[in-house]
Amino acid sequence: MMKKWAVTLLLGAMVLLSAGASAQEATYVFPYEGFRYTQKETETVLTQTNLDEHEELIAALGTTKDAILASYMASGIVMEVIPNEGGQIAVSVTDAGDFADVKRMEAISEERLAAFRALFEESGLYESVTLTDTAPVCVRMTSSAMYASMPVYSLRYAMLHLGRLYMITQTIVGRVPEAADDARM
Numbered sequence: 001m002m003k004k005w006a007v008t009l010l011l012g013a014m015v016l017l018s019a020g021a022s023a024q025e026a027t028y029v030f031p032y033e034g035f036r037y038t039q040k041e042t043e044t045v046l047t048q049t050n051l052d053e054h055e056e057l058i059a060a061l062g063t064t065k066d067a068i069l070a071s072y073m074a075s076g077i078v079m080e081v082i083p084n085e086g087g088q089i090a091v092s093v094t095d096a097g098d099f100a101d102v103k104r105m106e107a108i109s110e111e112r113l114a115a116f117r118a119l120f121e122e123s124g125l126y127e128s129v130t131l132t133d134t135a136p137v138c139v140r141m142t143s144s145a146m147y148a149s150m151p152v153y154s155l156r157y158a159m160l161h162l163g164r165l166y167m168i169t170q171t172i173v174g175r176v177p178e179a180a181d182d183a184r185m
Contacts, residue, residue, distance in 0.1 A: 025038060025039050025040065025041060026038075026039050026045070027039070028045060028047060028079060030078050030079070030093075033078050033093040033164065033166075034093075034161060034162055034164065035091075035166075037079065037081075037091075039081075042083060042084045042085070043081050043082060043083045043084060044057060044081070044082045044084075045079055045080070045081055045082075046068070046079065046080040046082065047078065047079045047080075048069060048072050048073070048077075048078065051065040051068060051069060052065065057082070075092055076092040076093055076094040076167075077090050077091065077092045078091055078092065078093055079091050086173065087170065087171055087172055087173065088170070088171040089168065089169070089170045089171075089184075090168070090169045090171075091166070091167070091168050091169075092166075092167045092169070093164050093165070093166055093167075094164070094165050094167070095164070095165065096160055096163050096164055096165040097165070099112070099116060099160050099163075099165070100163040101163065102160040102161075102163065103161070103162055103163065104136065104160075104161065104162075105136035105137050105138065105159050105160055105161065106135070106136055106137070108160065113131070113137065116139060116158075116160070117129060117131060117139050120139055120141050120158065125141075125143060126141040126142060126143050126156075127142050127143050127144060128140075128141070128142045129141050129142075132157070132182070134182075136159055136161075137159070138157045138158055138159035139157070139158045139159070140155065140156070140157050140182070141154075141155070141156040141157075141158070142154070142155055142156075142177065143156075150173060150174055151173075151174060151175070151176075152171065152172070152173050152174075153171070153172040153173075153175075153176065153177050154169055154170070154171055154172075155169070155170040155172065155177055155181060155182070156168070156169045156170075157169075157170075170184070
């Protein structure tokens with residue numbers, strides 16, 4: 001009788017632990033955009049479909065779920081990652097325009113990669129535009145602004161995949177971007 005109780009208790013604990021782990025780390029799948037993301041325990045993930053679950057956070061940010069949803073739809077944002085230690089990472093997926101035939105960044109020619117980079121350089125929106133030496137290669141753009149005497153930096157990473165343009169934007173407040181910020185991306 002005691003063994004049955006211990007087995008039941010052990011099974012119950014395992015169910016609770018696995019439920020707790022899945023609550024802390026959810027995997028979000030974006031089949032149309034062609035990627036998936038597994039949330040870390042130290043971050044919150046906002047998507048177009050889960051804003052209702054984060055009303056308290058949204059209110060603390062001084063906005064509403066309707067305003068966030070409108071912003072997401074206007075800019076093609078499919079998700080935002082908000083690390084507990086601060087900052088913000090947004091992922092948007094849009095049409096690749098003249099580069100719609102690119103299937104993988106590794107397969108793009110050097111001259112087309114230079115033309116892709118030039119799109120961002122010629123826009124005049126960024127302080128610097130460089131190619132990363134990551135796999136896959138992407139174009140990294142940096143811009144900054146001052147808000148109430150606090151520096152705010154935006155690091156944007158652009159890459160092409162299966163005929164779509166993926167843009168990852170990382171916002172860093174109050175400090176200059178570091179190598180660790182690139183590594184996180």
